[in-house]
Each structure stands twice: as C-alpha cells, then as structure tokens.
Amino acid sequence: MAADTDYPLTLGNCGEEVRLQSPPERVVTVGQSATEILYALGQADKVVGTSVWFNPVLPRYREVNAGIERIADNDPSFEAVVNRKPDLVAVQYEWHVGPTGSVASRDQFHDLGIATYIMPADCDTKDNATGGDGTRTAAFTTQSIYKGISELATIMDAQDAGEALISDLEARESHAIARAASLDLPEDLSAVFWFSSPDATTAPYVAGRLGAPGYMMDKLGIRNVIESDEEWPTVGWETIARADPDVIVIARMERRRYPADDVAGKLEFLHNDPVAREMSAVKHGRIVEMDAHAMSATMRTIFGLETLADALSTMSFEP
Template structure:
C-alpha cells in the first residue's frame, strides 16, 4: 500500500427528519444560537434552524440522512457503530459518540481509545463486519460494493466521503452528529473548529507562496481540488499541482520537469513517505528549485494532513507556521 493510497482513504418520523447538507448546516447554526455561539440572519432562518435542531435530537429518531450513497434512514439511535474511516472515527469520538463505536478499521489509530481492529477499509469483508452485529457502518467509500452487501443484511451504511472543501468538512461532521443523536455536542465541536481555523487563517502570511504537497515518490500531489488543497487555497497559497490536474481529481501525478518548472517555494511531504526532506533536496536537477535552495521543505503529520475532522485546526496552524517561516534568499 502506497502512501498515496493511504492518503486517499481517508463522508420517517416527522416532516423535518430528512437531513441534507444545507439543513445540516442550519441545524448547527441553530444549536450555536442556543448556546450564544451564532447569530440568526433573520427570524425565518432562526425558526427553520430551531425546527431542524429539534428534529435531530436523540429522542426524535427515526432520522434520514442524505449521504453520498443516498438516503439512509436510522429508526433509532445507533449503539453498535463500526467505523471503516479514520476520519469518521475521530469525528465520532469528538462529538461524544465514542461509546457507540464498537469497532474501527486498522488505520483508526486516533484517539487512543478507539477500538482499532484488523478490519480493512481498502478491502472490506462483509462477514467480518457483520460479525460485530453493527446497527450502523460508516465508511469513506463504497469499496467492493460493501454498501449493497450490508444492505442485504439490513445493516445501514453511511458513506461519509472526503470533503472537497473545509465547509464540506463541517457538513460531514454535522451529518454524523445527526446520525448519532449528538446535536449539541456536534455544534460545539464545529464552533470550536471554526474559531480555531479562522484564527489560523488570519495568522497565515498574505503572500501567495507557491506550494507543492507531494504524496509519494511517484510525484502524486494534492491539487486545489482535494481537501488538503482547499486548505492551502484558504491559506492564500498557489498550488503548483493545479496545472496538472486537468480532470480535477484532486491528486494528479506530476513529472519532475513540471515540478522544477513550477519552482515551488515550499515543499510539503508527510512523515509516512519512505524518504526524508533531505532526500527530496538531493534529487538530481532539483537544486535550483526555490524550496530546495532556501531550505523550505517541511514534513507534516500524515494522519492530520490526510484526515478531515476535529484536528483540522492543528493542520492549518502547522501549515501557516511553515508558510510564515519560509526563508528567502538574502540580498
């Protein structure tokens, strides 16, 4: 398994029980308004938000979540959740649903109390999953048709995809809050994330530094069409991988010639690639790349940089710090 593969691993009981991205955001706004963390833009918006919040409380199941795999109805609050997404596992624990998670995939290593097992998200096995008798499975992708296979066993599944933007990430957190009956806790988590993210963005330098985020030795990189790429865009950076991402996949493969020609001022790698910043600096022909010449190659935590969720503020802070510390030639 390559580091690029691992990066990609890691989204009827009443008239207001159908939860879609916009209503999910409204429910968060309502919860925050009730705790003094948000303001309603109008009386109509406030009323709609309060209704959405009420419908999402633990006592008001069933609810229907509009997930990436379609509408998913949960008749009661799930108490035996299997998470096959490291990002979802982090989110579930952060919003207070950790006690409802009975098993998590092999890469769900955070937080420490996560019930990590040998379950695979890359090659999910329906029998192994069903053995835990889950009443909800959360995954990032419908790999091997696992959603349909679990549906045949009457096991509901929510596909919580990797978000394309930071705002989409908040919606993903909101959806899991709705699904697990943790409305107020989720609102608080998102409010804290927003505040910390805004603080990190404000601290970032205003210069549009050219950034190259390399995923592996084959020169796959994160463009602005990926979640991490959207973070760089929010920080005001210019992503050198964008020119190669004609299909807007989020993860194009570059050539050495293209990287050298783009002349990134900051190169970012993760701590789980098989090489170091020094190895990058010593690549033949890279000696005149600005980031190499000025010593601006940084290594970030792979878990944080490849997962969307409550540790997003840490990622933004680390990248903002790296951007602020970029060295430029003297004279």
C-alpha cells in the same frame, strides 16, 4: 440546547438514503475521519471496530482508542466488518464502500440490515466514478466537514456535541487564516503537496487544486503549482521542478503501502535526487511535514491549516 433526533431518521447521503429506526448502538468505522469524529462527539462507547489508519489517533483519544478493536490498518474485509455485528458502518472514502467498493458496496451492507454513512467531504463536489482517488467537480470547502459532523451527530443523537465541535473548528480555522494574513507573505508564493509515491523512480502523488490541500493553499494565499482537478494526480519531478515551488509540504504517516510513505524516504529523495534537490524549497529548507490525514478532507484539515500557517511564520522568502 439542540433538539433530540426524531427517529425513525432518513437523510440523503452521497446519492443514497440512510434510514435508522433508533440511535446506532454498534458502529464500525472504515476510515480514520469517521473514527475521530465519533470520538469527538463522545460516542466512543458505540464504536466496536475501526480500520484504515494513516496517522496515530489524536492524543486526546489515545486512551479510549486503545480499548477498541482495530480490525485492519488498511482496508478491512467485508466479513471482518460484518462479524462485528454493526448497525452502522461509518465510512471516510466512497472507494471503500460504494458502487465498486474495495470493502463492499453499500447494497451488500443494506441487504444485511446494516446502515452505511459516507462522510460527505468525499462525495460533495467530487466524482468518484473517474477511478483512482476521484476528481473534484468544484473546490472543497470545510463546510462539507461541518456537514458530516452535524449529520453524524444527528444520527447518533449527539447534536450538542456536534455544535460544540463545529464551533471549535470554525474558530481554529479563522485564527489560522488570520495568522497567515498577518505574515506579509510574498504575493506569488507557491507550493506543492507530496503525499507519497509507489517508488523512487515514478511520478509522485501530489495534491490537485480543488481538494483539501488546495483549500489550505487558497485560504493562506498560496498558489498550487499543480493545476489538475484530480484529487491526487501523478506528476513527474521534472515538471514539478520546472514550476519550482517556494514550499514543499510532505505527508507524514504510519502507513507503509509505498516506499515514499516514510517521511524520511521523502526527505532523502528531495535532498539527493539531482532534479529535486535543485528546487528553491529544498535549497532554502522550506519543507513542511504535515499529517497525511490532514491532507485528506477531514476535520484534521483545519489542523493542517494551522501547521502550514505556523511553518510559514518561521520561513524567510528573501531572494
């Protein structure tokens, strides 16, 4: 068994220090990643509000999640979070709670005596000061996910649960990579990950080479046709079509901020747009639907790795 957390606890987090005198009793989450990790650690009874959802909660947590207030589907207000009287705000994205946070800065919470913790997958090897979704300074690895799980487990004094969760995810990660390696895939297999688009006439948000989708492609031996270091750059369909990816992975989500959030809208575009429909992936039906949340740097990234390996096993790449 792991040792209990020794309070008061101080740990470094995304350039700041988190200080806690005791295990948090009331936690508000700003981001689905922190929410599901806390559920997985057996800490649902401490969660008093959630926000920022892309996909339905994992089935195993559906019942417990139904009893917890969803403050907002997207960005909550600072007041809505504070009104839940949290002693910890656990955050997925620094652009929600950070120097120019859309919800608040960390200092705004700290001034009220509320600790904040940002999942390190969003700041380790990443510069969020570049605007938008940030730019990766080095390739994402799942070690930042495991680091976040371990640190949240330490904060909540749930180290045994943290170690068990990490062990399970590591095993699933290794199995998915081994499965893909056994498929004898083409050496220059290529792909693009399409998250969404503001509308059908504008360039889509696609995955850069160093984020979570880049990790999946690298581990499964796939070349990303997008070479940007931005997390989610916009790239025109003409450029993507010229690269002609063998596989297109599209995000499936409940969020409806943009028209192309709807997976049906993505499929309609791919099959009917005069440029997109000529791509090999569309012509040969090599389109993979993946939870949008798996395309972010979260524990669901491992599930996305499994989704992609499973899909590849059903595809033919014969000329």
